[in-house]
Amino acid sequence: MEYTKFLSTNALSRKSSWITQLRRYMIDPSPDLLWLAGGHPDSSLFPFTETTITLKNGQEIHLDPKLMATSLQYGPVEGNTELLKHLSELTQKLHSPPLWSQTQQLVTVGGQDGMAKTFVMLVNSGDYVIVPEPCYAGIFSELTALNPHYLSVEEDEEGMRADLLRSTLEQWKEEVGETHSEKRLKFMYTNPSGSNPSGTNMSEKRRREIYAIACEYDFLILEDDPYYFLQFQEDLPPSFLSLDTEGRVLRFDSFSKTVSAGLRVGYVTGPKVLVEKISQHIMATVMGGSSLSQVLVNELFHKWGMEGFLQHVKEVRDMYRRRRDIALSAAEKHLTGLCEWHEPRGGMFLWLKAPKIKDVQAMLFERGVAKNILLVPGNGFTTRPELPCQYMRASYSTLTPEQMEKAFKILAEVIREEIQLQNDKQTTKDC
Numbered sequence: 001m002e003y004t005k006f007l008s009t010n011a012l013s014r015k016s017s018w019i020t021q022l023r024r025y026m027i028d029p030s031p032d033l034l035w036l037a038g039g040h041p042d043s044s045l046f047p048f049t050e051t052t053i054t055l056k057n058g059q060e061i062h063l064d065p066k067l068m069a070t071s072l073q074y075g076p077v078e079g080n081t082e083l084l085k086h087l088s089e090l091t092q093k094l095h096s097p098p099l100w101s102q103t104q105q106l107v108t109v110g111g112q113d114g115m116a117k118t119f120v121m122l123v124n125s126g127d128y129v130i131v132p133e134p135c136y137a138g139i140f141s142e143l144t145a146l147n148p149h150y151l152s153v154e155e156d157e158e159g160m161r162a163d164l165l166r167s168t169l170e171q172w173k174e175e176v177g178e179t180h181s182e183k184r185l186k187f188m189y190t191n192p193s194g195s196n197p198s199g200t201n202m203s204e205k206r207r208r209e210i211y212a213i214a215c216e217y218d219f220l221i222l223e224d225d226p227y228y229f230l231q232f233q234e235d236l237p238p239s240f241l242s243l244d245t246e247g248r249v250l251r252f253d254s255f256s257k258t259v260s261a262g263l264r265v266g267y268v269t270g271p272k273v274l275v276e277k278i279s280q281h282i283m284a285t286v287m288g289g290s291s292l293s294q295v296l297v298n299e300l301f302h303k304w305g306m307e308g309f310l311q312h313v314k315e316v317r318d319m320y321r322r323r324r325d326i327a328l329s330a331a332e333k334h335l336t337g338l339c340e341w342h343e344p345r346g347g348m349f350l351w352l353k354a355p356k357i358k359d360v361q362a363m364l365f366e367r368g369v370a371k372n373i374l375l376v377p378g379n380g381f382t383t384r385p386e387l388p389c390q391y392m393r394a395s396y397s398t399l400t401p402e403q404m405e406k407a408f409k410i411l412a413e414v415i416r417e418e419i420q421l422q423n424d425k426q427t428t429k430d431c
């Protein structure tokens, strides 16, 4: 696959830093090497020396002075070498990427960091990108700043609709595809498992249909999958990475939802040429993720092994599934007749539609907050946030059953009041 056509002018002008040339000596330095290159501080002068971290199950991770020194030092830009070995093993076990020999991995400061840098790598002003409707709101801050044209494609319970994607692209091709050939269709963004905000898991059939369309129309797929382990089913559909026979998928994983959000560790997997470009951007900005965070995640793999890690994520998933069930029964009890929803198949969110409310924003931010509940209005999850929206996102990830019950009871009151207000306004208008 030829990737230059996908790169932005930013990425095309970005050159590998000379510091990168020193990297190969850092990865496995000879003990005899007298290191006069680079600006490494002497870690023996740092105030920290060693630490022991107790895990919830009583096990301990001990960072002795040697490991502590590594944790406090600059590390390789692509990430801790030992951790990368675990990530490689995990990825091959779960996704068996068909083009593994042409694939590279890179640790990022959470999945968000990898995606933001990918957007910069790919998008020139006016390029076309495909996003689901609704879409994870967090991508818009960086992506919209790059001024793309959004092709927004609605989801149903199986994820983005392949028939609508096809008709959108047919129309796009007819209207602009040929005339503005310098503006390219670059990628589709997808959050296929336990989608934020809709809670859908994209079915295998949908994934295969969409992958085939990506090959036909020649665009990349950015697979943002932080809720991969939070799918509430045993048999998981194949990831886009595992379907990728042409090298058009960049996959973003994250430990935020399973190990710790504050450690800020995620990783990108994808075609070497593209991952190398992201790595150059990392060199220019953070110069690599936190070494301490990466050492901790690595030590966790070391302590638990792959099987222990997979057992842990199952337990996390089961807990969220129980919370999902509690949220659903509270919704059933209090919101029936006021809201519509689908059962979330993964993730942390219930996507509610209030069909009798014209726009939920003022209702949530004014009356909702005054009564001590806060939900996210749905308009932030669309490419047209200025338009009124009847959707809202409720998270069930942290509330106790009692709090969930109370929250939806209050939400029902707030919605009833809003309906009353709308009716009163209408009556005044009619008079």
Ligand SMILES: Cc1ncc(COP(=O)(O)O)c(C=O)c1O
Residues within 6 Å of the ligand: 109, 110, 111, 112, 113, 136, 138, 191, 196, 224, 226, 253, 254, 255, 256, 261, 265, 266
């Ligand atoms: C769909 C989605 N992608 C990415 C992120 C960012 O995750 P991270 O903490 O790995 O940066 C989030 C966080 O909520 C998310 O919901």
